[in-house]
Amino acid sequence: MRDFVLCLMAHVHDCWHCGAKDAASLFCRYCNTIQAPTPDYYEFFDLPRRLALDPEDLKNRYYTLSRLLHPDRYTRRSEQERRFSLEASSILNDAYRVLRDPIQRAEYVLREEGFPVGDQRNKDVPPELLEEVFELNMALDELRSGDLEVLPQLELFRRNFLDMLARIDEGLEELFRRHDAAEGDERRKILAEIRSTLNRRRYISNLVQEVDRQLAARNA
Amino acid sequence: MAYSDKVLDHYNNPRNVGSLDKNDPNVGTGLVGAPECGDVMKLQIKVNPETGIIEDAKFKTFGCGSAIASSSLATELIKGKTIDEAMQLKNTVIVNELSLPPVKIHCSVLAEDAIKAAIEDYKRKAAVHSTAAQSA
Numbered sequence: 001m002r003d004f005v006l007c008l009m010a011h012v013h014d015c016w017h018c019g020a021k022d023a024a025s026l027f028c029r030y031c032n033t034i035q036a037p038t039p040d041y042y043e044f045f046d047l048p049r050r051l052a053l054d055p056e057d058l059k060n061r062y063y064t065l066s067r068l069l070h071p072d073r074y075t076r077r078s079e080q081e082r083r084f085s086l087e088a089s090s091i092l093n094d095a096y097r098v099l100r101d102p103i104q105r106a107e108y109v110l111r112e113e114g115f116p117v118g119d120q121r122n123k124d125v126p127p128e129l130l131e132e133v134f135e136l137n138m139a140l141d142e143l144r145s146g147d148l149e150v151l152p153q154l155e156l157f158r159r160n161f162l163d164m165l166a167r168i169d170e171g172l173e174e175l176f177r178r179h180d181a182a183e184g185d186e187r188r189k190i191l192a193e194i195r196s197t198l199n200r201r202r203y204i205s206n207l208v209q210e211v212d213r214q215l216a217a218r219n220a
Numbered sequence: 221m222a223y224s225d226k227v228l229d230h231y232n233n234p235r236n237v238g239s240l241d242k243n244d245p246n247v248g249t250g251l252v253g254a255p256e257c258g259d260v261m262k263l264q265i266k267v268n269p270e271t272g273i274i275e276d277a278k279f280k281t282f283g284c285g286s287a288i289a290s291s292s293l294a295t296e297l298i299k300g301k302t303i304d305e306a307m308q309l310k311n312t313v314i315v316n317e318l319s320l321p322p323v324k325i326h327c328s329v330l331a332e333d334a335i336k337a338a339i340e341d342y343k344r345k346a347a348v349h350s351t352a353a354q355s356a
């Protein structure tokens with residue numbers, strides 16, 4: 001039981017400077033000295049682990065922390081404090097870049113929860129897209145052999161894929177809300193669903209890039 | 221990696237490239253994709269409904285040389301066979317015939333899957349057709 005509590009409160013530590021117990025977050029709440037920063041992006045921003053985040057709130061937290069971590073504030077501080085502030089600044093930037101983007105945010109949470117996301121090279125065609133992928137390849141083949149009559153068709157494919165992406169993004173928002181409201185097994189089920197949605201999304205956005213690349217090569 | 225002569229032969233002179241009318245009730249279409257590489261393959265068969273013999277087969281593959289060679293060979297192998305015989309065709313036959321290396325085995329699996337999918341599509345259409353004929 002004790003281990004369990006300790007592990008839950010892993011980021012609660014004694015202040016290295018004044019020795020206060022439960023100094024908690026980035027700055028000691030008794031002496032206000034900077035502490036060793038946590039590498040966990042949510043903890044770093046002192047946010048609950050939700051997938052639906054308010055971008056304004058996140059931005060405010062980011063600016064506040066940037067100000068507090070500004071190097072000018074540390075020029076006359078100890079070696080230790082300077083080191084912590086540098087570490088914290090770099091975590092701050094990574095954390096903000098990842099959390100502000102809904103896709104990267106979801107991928108981050110998935111990884112942290114032990115759901116590795118398919119890598120960039122994930123090529124598994126979603127079954128319901130086989131037909132379209134095949135037709136797209138046909139059209140690209142014709143484009144390469146110089147047939148410009150397929151251009152309107154390619155444009156149509158492109159629009160179609162962009163529509164799919166828009167619908168996927170709406171679906172993701174809904175999944176995020178369900179994830180945040182759920183617990184335990186239910187939450188993990190939704191995470192699995194989010195992962196397959198993200199893989200599908202990546203596959204489709206690769207298709208769009210492929211069309212763009214071929215069209216650009218054509219125009220070059 | 222070097223391709224075997226047989227692969228090169230099929231790759232340079234693929235047999236039966238093209239398509240059949242997928243709305244023809246005697247035509248079965250199999251469309252499959254390989255998760256390993258993203259390659260896609262379409263294989264179609266035209267079956268004589270009286271004898272069950274595959275009278276024609278066509279394919280179009282977007283993928284590596286081995287996948288193109290596998291599907292090309294597959295169409296040759298199943299032409300003239302009954303659909304039941306074709307259903308028994310194993311990818312290992314293709315592997316041996318083309319001397320495919322281990323990393324290219326999935327290309328032959330893709331061809332086997334495409335044949336099965338085409339036959340299943342044909343059977344599905346034939347079943348719909350016969351019930352429609354009966355109720356007519």
Ligand code: FES
Nearest residue numbers: 257259284287327
């Ligand atoms: S490499 Fe995937 S089908 Fe050949």
Ligand SMILES: [Zn+2]
Nearest residue numbers: 015018028031
């Ligand atoms: Zn302190």
